[in-house]
Amino acid sequence: MYGTTQKMRAAVSHKFGRDHKLGTQPWSEHPMIAGKSIVNPSLSVMVSQYMVSLHRRKVWSGEAVTSAQAIDEVTMKCLWDFVWATPCKEYGATSCKRKAENPAEWAGFMICSMLLLLYLVSMICLPCYDEALQITWADITFQGFRPGDFHVRLELPFRKTHQYRGIAPFYVYADEQFWWMLVRERCKNLDGFIFWKKIGTDSVSVNLTDGMTSNAFLECFHNNLLDIGVDSCGCQFLYKVCRWDFRDICDWGGWAENFNNPGTIFKYLLSWNDNPREKREHYMNPNRLMKDPCHACGRTCHCA
Structure with a gap:
């Protein structure tokens, strides 16, 4: 290829x-x-x-170069539903024979919920997965405990685009994004890595300095997509669903402060491999159906 x-x-x-x-x-x-x-x-x-x-x-000859497909809101919703449909039970030692006979039992509720948290962090705060895997509890601060003001301050310890530090923190509010609930409910010892090394079917390493590796995450991610029927390998969520403009997305993600490489930005925002927003024959069709109402202004027109 x-x-x-x-x-x-x-x-x-x-x-x-x-x-x-x-x-x-x-x-x-x-x-x-x-x-x-x-x-x-x-x-x-x-x-x-x-x-x-x-x-x-x-x-x-017919071989098209395929770029990575973005994980959209529908896929995230399927992953969310799959996690909460996963039974919470004890998994003992798993033999190679049982793994071969039950490939769907590759992870239990705890591992799936930890992976979902990683997906949400990557989709909302726009880090690469290998950057998100390095997040520790020392990088998380819970702030604003008043009703309606609770939020989480996240400071990424590493970013490929910030080799000399200067990484702006991210503030995620509970009334808008609720991934922090998984953190508060599932974890008791707030120390070491947030995303731990996977052991067996539904256990993690007792050593808090053992973080999940990139190869292990990719294997789990692939299995998770197969669980929901997606056979393929987030910033598009902010663009398509939240309707942020490119400037706001770049400011939030810390991308291209001087905009000296716009091609890299659009590589993540737009790709031919993604699901099209509209069929080509409907672009100029005056009778096409309206879109779902905007969550902010309530408009249903295609220019909203």
């Missing part, structure tokens, strides 16, 4: 650039020594032309 070829080229480029100290400049032959290359060979003009040609041939 073309995507695999891109990853292979990126790995080779990193190997030559970092380990062999050849940098990121295009490849060229040594002017004094025949057959010896200088700079990065995987970035040569010939390799670049081959990648363009390969992409063209793959598209013409």
Whole structure:
């Protein structure tokens, strides 16, 4: 697949650039020594032309490059319903034979609720999953205990877009988003990582410094999607449902303060692989049905 070829080229480029100290400049032959290359060979003009040609041939043969599909509100609702439909019971030691005979019993209520909390944090506060996995209880502060004012202050310990710190905190209010309820109800010892290492079917590590790894999360995420019938691998929630504009989304997520790379922003907001908002034949149809009322202004028109 073309995507695999891109990853292979990126790995080779990193190997030559970092380990062999050849940098990121295009490849060229040594002017004094025949057959010896200088700079990065995987970035040569010939390799670049081959990648363009390969992409063209793959598209013409019917293989389309598929980007990651965003998790929308409907999928989150299905995940929420699945968690609360999961029976809360004790799971003993699980043998390999039982795992093979009952693949649906890969996780119990505690693991599923912890995963749901991770999904909600990623969807509302816009961190990558590997950034969210590093959140500890020291990064969480409960504030405003007056009725109607309770909220959570979340300070991400790490963000790829903020290598020199300066990460703005997130304030999530209980009357708008209620993921904090899972935190208060399910956890007794507020120490260490929030998302612990999964042990067995429905247990976590007793060592609070053992956080869930990226590979373990991806496996659980894939299983969770299969549970609700989604066979595929959040900022679109703020854009499509809450109807925030791009500027507000970028301010909230801490993205591209100078807007020097807008392509990266739109890669997360818009993708051809996502479900279309409207069928093409209905764009100019004056008799098309109105949308659901806006939760803020009550309008049902398509321009709301």
